Amino acid sequence: MAEVIKFGTDGWRGIIADDFTFDNVRRVATAIAAYVHKNEDAHKGLVVGYDTRFASRRAAEVAADTLANTGIPVTLANDYTPTPVVSFAVRHFATAGGVVVTSSHNPWMWNGMKFKAKYAGPATPAIMKAIEDELRAATQPPSAARAEIREADFKAPYVDAISRFVDLDRIAKAGFRFAIDPMYGAGRGMLARIFAERGIDHVEIRGNVDPLFPGINPEPIEPHIAMLQEAVVRERCHGGFATDGDADRIGAVDENGCFVDSHKIFSILAHWLVTRQRWSGDIARTFSATKMLDRIAARHGRKLLETPIGFKYICDLMLEREIVIGGEESGGIGISRHLPERDGVLMALMLAAVMADEKKTMAELVAQMQREYGPHFYGRRDLHVPNEVKNSGIQRARGELTQVGTYRVLRRETVDGVKLYLDAPADGNGAEPWLLFRASGTEPLLRLYSEAASPELVDEILNEAEALVAGKAASHQPSAVG
Numbered sequence: 001m002a003e004v005i006k007f008g009t010d011g012w013r014g015i016i017a018d019d020f021t022f023d024n025v026r027r028v029a030t031a032i033a034a035y036v037h038k039n040e041d042a043h044k045g046l047v048v049g050y051d052t053r054f055a056s057r058r059a060a061e062v063a064a065d066t067l068a069n070t071g072i073p074v075t076l077a078n079d080y081t082p083t084p085v086v087s088f089a090v091r092h093f094a095t096a097g098g099v100v101v102t103s104s105h106n107p108w109m110w111n112g113m114k115f116k117a118k119y120a121g122p123a124t125p126a127i128m129k130a131i132e133d134e135l136r137a138a139t140q141p142p143s144a145a146r147a148e149i150r151e152a153d154f155k156a157p158y159v160d161a162i163s164r165f166v167d168l169d170r171i172a173k174a175g176f177r178f179a180i181d182p183m184y185g186a187g188r189g190m191l192a193r194i195f196a197e198r199g200i201d202h203v204e205i206r207g208n209v210d211p212l213f214p215g216i217n218p219e220p221i222e223p224h225i226a227m228l229q230e231a232v233v234r235e236r237c238h239g240g241f242a243t244d245g246d247a248d249r250i251g252a253v254d255e256n257g258c259f260v261d262s263h264k265i266f267s268i269l270a271h272w273l274v275t276r277q278r279w280s281g282d283i284a285r286t287f288s289a290t291k292m293l294d295r296i297a298a299r300h301g302r303k304l305l306e307t308p309i310g311f312k313y314i315c316d317l318m319l320e321r322e323i324v325i326g327g328e329e330s331g332g333i334g335i336s337r338h339l340p341e342r343d344g345v346l347m348a349l350m351l352a353a354v355m356a357d358e359k360k361t362m363a364e365l366v367a368q369m370q371r372e373y374g375p376h377f378y379g380r381r382d383l384h385v386p387n388e389v390k391n392s393g394i395q396r397a398r399g400e401l402t403q404v405g406t407y408r409v410l411r412r413e414t415v416d417g418v419k420l421y422l423d424a425p426a427d428g429n430g431a432e433p434w435l436l437f438r439a440s441g442t443e444p445l446l447r448l449y450s451e452a453a454s455p456e457l458v459d460e461i462l463n464e465a466e467a468l469v470a471g472k473a474a475s476h477q478p479s480a481v482g
Contacts, residue, residue: 071144082247187247220251
């Protein structure tokens with residue numbers, strides 16, 4: 001009996017040589033082929049890309065071979081390729097969709113596959129369910145003559161497109177120096193190439209291929225961006241940009257070496273787009289993202305749309321209505337004028353454009369946002385606990401919990417997980433304090449998120465929440481980011 005392959009919020013992931021095997025790659029590729037034959041124009045073909053992980057290129061070749069054997073033409077990337085570049089390739093080559101071999105920000109021993117739809121963005125929940133149904137039924141696509149597999153450069157047309165999307169000349173004239181950290185991932189050389197061509201001062205670190213991602217997970221958050229923090233200070237840069245393993249997420253560092261989390265990045269970009277650029281459209285965020293965005297939307301007459309967690313829900317909105325910017329807590333932010341897709345490389349370019357336009361360093365931009373919209377600080381903890389503890393924590397948050405530490409629960413929201421609003425102090429114009437419990441659907445993991453008006457209050461709330469889950473007194477460990 002074939003092992004069960006589970007799809008998460010963004011495709012399939014598994015442990016290399018355990019779950020992620022070439023046989024399972026063939027099974028997933030066959031299910032994708034069955035879906036495409038039934039629901040799309042298979043003659044348009046599919047694009048296939050891959051990241052820098054162990055066996056990614058070979059797995060992409062296996063997937064391409066499987067697809068071609070069902071009569072679907074395949075355009076295979078000729079080099080390591082960021083996920084947003086594969087999405088752009090779907091549009092550029094006018095295909096029925098795309099496949100990316102990647103495990104995004106996961107540790108080195110993981111790999112996986114994502115499917116990109118014909119609109120050049122993440123597959124909707126309905127599409128993912130249809131592919132899962134084909135996989136479960138072990139459907140065989142209709143027999144057909146083997147189609148062609150050809151290789152192509154996905155990066156050049158993408159670089160051309162995003163280079164026109166921002167004012168690179170203005171960035172060059174601003175005279176800022178940037179540090180770039182692709183974290184050994186598929187974003188290697190992308191920003192460096194664009195900056196070098198326009199004479200923008202920069203230094204790139206961790207741009208070599210190393211499938212072991214030595215000492216880190218390729219996720220652009222602390223502590224994994226410590227080397228970027230050091231490089232920004234050492235190289236006297238005005239800011240630093242990090243992208244994750246498949247370069248669809250963004251993280252940043254200010255000139256003092258301080259981490260700038262995705263909530264601040266998202267807020268800076270949203271504010272700039274609606275005030276400086278005056279782009280039309282609403283703002284969309286996931287349930288776990290900062291509520292500073294709500295204040296930005298309200299002040300400038302934009303609607304704030306909230307979705308469950310996962311960029312695929314943001315993508316759904318981008319396909320339905322005009323969204324100026326949309327994103328999630330994990331650093332996945334997208335601009336629908338470009339693609340309905342999150343894109344770490346483009347977001348880094350846009351941050352550089354904001355700095356040039358405002359004539360401010362990264363730290364100055366963050367300080368400006370905190371002054372204009374009130375202090376907002378954020379923290380997250382991932383608790384690896386048995387499923388019974390995980391489920392018990394969610395149930396308590398959903399029902400009987402009336403207090404977290406010394407703070408009363410004022411109200412609950414259950415869009416995705418359970419969010420508790422607390423009567424903790426907001427320090428005047430600061431963030432309304434909240435705590436979110438969210439359980440993983442595929443592993444024994446409970447995530448705790450919090451936002452409040454000071455990093456100390458965020459830590460206090462998360463300490464109390466962790467103690468509630470564990471059933472013991474709070475242990476005070478720092479985790480908030482400003």
